Amino acid sequence: MLSAALVSLALVSGAFARAIKPRAVCADGTTVSNAACCAFIPVRDDLINDIFEGTCGENAHSTVRIAFHDAIGWSDFSDKGGGADGSMIAFGDIELAFEANAGIDEIVEDLQPFALAHGISFGDVIQFGSSVALSLCPGAPLVQTFVGRANATEPAVDGTVPDPFNPVDMILARMLDAGFQPEEVIALLASHTIAAQDEIEPAIERSPFDSTPALFDNQVFLEVLLQGTAFPGNGSHEGEVESPLPGEFRLQSDRDLARDPRTACTWQSFALDHDTMAQKFSAAMTKLSLLGQFQDQLVDCTEIIPQAPPSSRSQAFFPAGKTFDDLELTACDNAFPTTLLTQEGTTTSVARVPPQ
Numbered sequence: 001m002l003s004a005a006l007v008s009l010a011l012v013s014g015a016f017a018r019a020i021k022p023r024a025v026c027a028d029g030t031t032v033s034n035a036a037c038c039a040f041i042p043v044r045d046d047l048i049n050d051i052f053e054g055t056c057g058e059n060a061h062s063t064v065r066i067a068f069h070d071a072i073g074w075s076d077f078s079d080k081g082g083g084a085d086g087s088m089i090a091f092g093d094i095e096l097a098f099e100a101n102a103g104i105d106e107i108v109e110d111l112q113p114f115a116l117a118h119g120i121s122f123g124d125v126i127q128f129g130s131s132v133a134l135s136l137c138p139g140a141p142l143v144q145t146f147v148g149r150a151n152a153t154e155p156a157v158d159g160t161v162p163d164p165f166n167p168v169d170m171i172l173a174r175m176l177d178a179g180f181q182p183e184e185v186i187a188l189l190a191s192h193t194i195a196a197q198d199e200i201e202p203a204i205e206r207s208p209f210d211s212t213p214a215l216f217d218n219q220v221f222l223e224v225l226l227q228g229t230a231f232p233g234n235g236s237h238e239g240e241v242e243s244p245l246p247g248e249f250r251l252q253s254d255r256d257l258a259r260d261p262r263t264a265c266t267w268q269s270f271a272l273d274h275d276t277m278a279q280k281f282s283a284a285m286t287k288l289s290l291l292g293q294f295q296d297q298l299v300d301c302t303e304i305i306p307q308a309p310p311s312s313r314s315q316a317f318f319p320a321g322k323t324f325d326d327l328e329l330t331a332c333d334n335a336f337p338t339t340l341l342t343q344e345g346t347t348t349s350v351a352r353v354p355p356q
């Protein structure tokens with residue numbers, strides 16, 4: 001009887017010991033759950049100061065973009081690459097030549113020497129870097145962030161990154177092949193609220209996808225729903241229907257996903273609910289960052305990622321001169337309200353994202 005009690009006590013205390021994680025105190029005095037996270041504190045600080053220059057600007061945006069392009073080199077069904085493994089940097093001579101990766105070379109030029117100098121893997125600098133980048137964008141959620149990826153052993157194959165001129169069918173099929181449902185694709189596209197283009201129309205480089213590219217608000221979901229106008233430039237895509245806001249660039253894929261029956265209701269719901277958008281984005285980003293990785297072999301260092309400040313805008317608004325009547329809506333279970341406010345003043349051109 002006594003020995004049975006001792007055995008069960010030992011079992012209980014064993015389970016208890018496992019439940020209490022070992023804690024470590026880092027050189028700067030921060031207490032962390034796993035000592036491996038201490039090495040990432042200076043990595044975090046140097047990313048913020050040296051690469052992102054303390055802002056949700058071009059380099060922070062590009063780091064979130066490379067987090068996608070690197071990780072999506074993955075398939076649940078066939079060998080398309082190692083997922084979130086840093087192959088975009090390790091095999092940059094191959095992957096940076098893929099058309100869909102145009103422009104990624106610039107952030108690779110920053111992150112490659114940075115990772116080598118800090119002794120961390122390319123997969124970690126990309127995915128940890130993306131979470132740190134988001135922490136500079138007001139309104140962004142905290143993303144559960146793991147470190148400890150090994151360096152890539154093979155490049156991803158060409159064609160894993162969706163192209164903005166692909167039909168919706170093709171984009172959704174590619175994303176499903178990597179494990180993402182249509183709702184998760186739209187959640188990931190919240191990233192386009194901190195985004196601009198350089199490569200599709202180089203003449204208007206750094207033209208943003210919404211009017212507030214330094215905020216992780218839900219403005220992109222509303223503005224892409226506005227009825228478009230003919231593309232004003234003389235580039236190769238002349239004649240396409242584009243953003244009606246001067247200076248703003250609309251991707252064909254965003255426009256189509258916002259109107260496709262499979263995705264339009266999720267898209268519209270995010271235009272109305274920043275918090276749900278941010279929470280679903282966060283979950284999808286963690287999933288993305290673990291493609292090709294075994295979570296139990298990595299270390300969760302989320303506790304050293306700063307929480308982004310709240311956005312000054314909690315609700316999407318119509319840019320000056322636009323109203324509910326300018327929206328192209330799909331009929332969904334939740335009717336789109338007519339109550340969103342219009343920004344005061346007259347229409348002004350959306351400013352380009354400053355270069356870094």
Ligand code: HEM
Nearest residue numbers: 061062065068103162163164188191195196197198199200
């Ligand atoms: C559905 C598929 C997607 C397509 C077709 C697409 C396409 C594009 C294109 C064409 C650009 C402009 C690149 C340039 O010209 O410089 C861009 C920018 C960007 N994309 Fe996507 N994207 C997709 C999904 C995603 C996802 C899932 C993420 C992140 C989770 C993401 C994050 C970004 C960011 C942050 C930028 C801005 C980069 C910068 O301003 O430097 N995109 N995307």
